[in-house]
Amino acid sequence: MSGQRLAQESGAAVSRRSLLGLVGAGALLAPTLAACSHGAGGRGFAQVDVKVPKKYGNRKQKVVLWSSWNASAGKVLDGLISKFNDSQNDIYAQAxxxxxxxDATSKVTAALRAKAVPDIMAFGQTAWQIFFLNETLEDLSSYADEKFASSFYANLYDAGLIKKRPYWISFARSTPIMYYNKNLFAKAGLPDRGPKTWTELRDWGSALVKQKAAGKPVKVTELSGGDSWEFEASVWEFGGRISHGLDVVVNKGGAVECAEFMRKLIFDDKMAILASQYGTNFNNGLVGAYMNSTGALAGTYEAAKFDVGCSPLPTQVTRGVPTGGAGFSIFKGVPKERKQAAWEVIKFLSSPESAATWSLGTGYLPVVKAAVHQPDYAKAMQKDPNRRVAVAQLAQAGQLDEVDAYVQNASPIIYGGLQKIYGDNRPSQDVLNDVARQLVAGEKKIRPMYDKLIGGNG
Structure with missing residues (x-):
């Protein structure tokens, strides 16, 4: 949740979109998966394999959580699951x-067809809607009461609602923020802050490109040709959208102006680069500033050999802050007792204490409001102002444009266009006209199910 630049093996930041090439290859088939949701022979989905340690062998229920977090983030999650297992005596949970x-979405698609599934699936933000349209996800209204729902930041919790009913519970959530190299900025005589506008960043370019790192001239920024998330944020900042509802407008107004600004920054101004491995140039000190997920913060601290600064995203016409990341869903065909046990795990992971621990260990946003008041988190916020940026920016955060969220393969179509603009210097209008044509074709395929299940009132 979105490219394949994901799996940063630090585990600190997992891109929300890396599954989307899969759906374009036909791995998600609505009739097949919808049929699966009715369960195995009327008895409900079986559970995927889980080996229970001897000390937990007498637990009444087992809960399996499938996730895409390994390395440092995986260790944080495992620690939280261990705390859950030690907090009660009825349920054994395993991540x-x-x-x-x-990979995870491919595996869960196969699991649905085999009718043996995990009890909790950590879906990226642009995956769960596709499974919702396949009618495989449980309506969690009977589990998530008002107290639970109101404990979350509203615009993060609301991202998992369809017609005011929750199908996806926010957990590892993020927004893009601007990262900048404090050392480079100081050498260039620039303020110790990120740019307020894209024009200001370009204006700073003449000072930045005079600097060198590893014997090479520094670039102002790097752009992703393997993701659409940062582009969507920039499009919003230029006053454009990817779509209004399911009506595609990526080839109009601010979207075209944004793409042209970035193309000229690369080819005319010689200040930006199209990154083959997004973030690597910044971490190596070759780029002054760039956009990336809040969930990349811990990994950036590990990789960068300089002082890292974070700031709100730049504006141009307005502020654009799309949310991303992952959350938890439960499948319809799972027996009731397993659903209830799975919900107990989700509830534990959604506590202020768990949310604070997860955010501190990974860099993802604290999805629960009270998490920021936990003693350790409050100290970290006071000590590290970078952590405050993303939380403060939540007030401007919005949900993805619906075409990006619901149309299968939307993100690869968009970033395929960006590769032509940023990599081949193709005119933005021509390329985005072709991107729009492909997105409209995808929109037509999902429109019947969208109208049936959502009806434009998502």
Whole structure:
């Protein structure tokens, strides 16, 4: 949740979109998966394999959580699951790493067809809607009461609602923020802050490109040709959208102006680069500033050999802050007792204490409001102002444009266009006209199910 730049093996930041090439390959088939949701022979989905340690052998229920977090983030999750297991005597929970979002979604698709599924699936933000349209996800209204729902930041919780009913519970959530190299900025005589506008960043370019790192001239920024998330944020900042509802407008107004600004920054101004491995140039000190997920914060601290600064995203016409990341869903065909046990795990992971621990260990947003008041988190916020940026920016955060969220393969179509603009210097209008044509074709395929299940009132 979105490219394949994911699986940063630090585990600190998992891209929300890396599954989307999968759906374009036909791995998600609505009739097949919808049929699966009715369960195995009327008895409900079986559970995927889980080995229970001897000390937990007498627990009444087992809960398997499939995720895309390994390395440092995986260790944080395992620690939380261990705390859950020690907090009660009825349920044994286990987190099982399934690879990046692409791999995990492929595996859960196969699991649905085999009618043996995990009890909790950590879906990226642009995956769960596709499974919702396949009618495989449980309506969690009977579990998530008002007290639970109101404990979350509203715009994060609301991202999992369809017609005011929850199908996806926010957990590892993020927004893009601007990262900048404090050392480079100081050498260039620039303020110790991120740019307020894209024009200001370009204006700073003449000072930044005079700097060198590893014997090479520094670039102002790097752009992703393997993701659409940062582009969507920039499009919003230029006053455009990817779509209004399911009406595609990526080839109009601010979207075209944004793409042209970035193309000229690369080819005319010689200040930006199209990154083959997004973030690597920044971490190596070759780029002054760039956009990336809040969930990349811990990994950036580990990789960068300089002082890292974070700031709100730049504006141009307005502020654009799309949310991303992952959350938890439960499948319809799972027996009731397993659903209830799974919900107990989700509820534990959604507590202020768990949310604070997860955010501190990974860099993802604290999805629960009270998490920021936990003693350790409050100290960290006071000590590290970078952590405050994303939380403060939540007030401007919005949900993805619906075409990006619901149309299968939307993100690869968009970033395929960006590769032509940023990599081949193709005119933005021509390329985005072709992107729009492909998105409209995808929109037509999902429109019947969308109208049936959502009806434009998502």
């Amino acid at each position: 099982q790493y399934q690879g990046n979002y692409f």
